[in-house]
Amino acid sequence: MSVKDYYKIEDDKVTRLKRNCPRCGPGTYMAEHSDRFSCGKCGWTVFKKQDKA
Numbered sequence: 001m002s003v004k005d006y007y008k009i010e011d012d013k014v015t016r017l018k019r020n021c022p023r024c025g026p027g028t029y030m031a032e033h034s035d036r037f038s039c040g041k042c043g044w045t046v047f048k049k050q051d052k053a
Contacts, residue, residue, distance in 0.1 A: 005017070006018055018030065019032075021039040021041065022044065023042050024039060024041050024042055024044075035047060035048055036048060
């Protein structure tokens with residue numbers, strides 16, 4: 001992935017598009033999978049909420 005996939009620039013504001021890892025801190029982004037977010041550095045995993053049908 002390139003740097004342009006991590007940030008969005010609108011007017012004079014920069015917003016991050018990826019989640020930061022709560023353990024590793026800012027600058028360490030979490031990978032987004034279909035059912036979870038995970039950190040490749042420390043292994044922290046956050047599962048997405050699924051709707052029950």
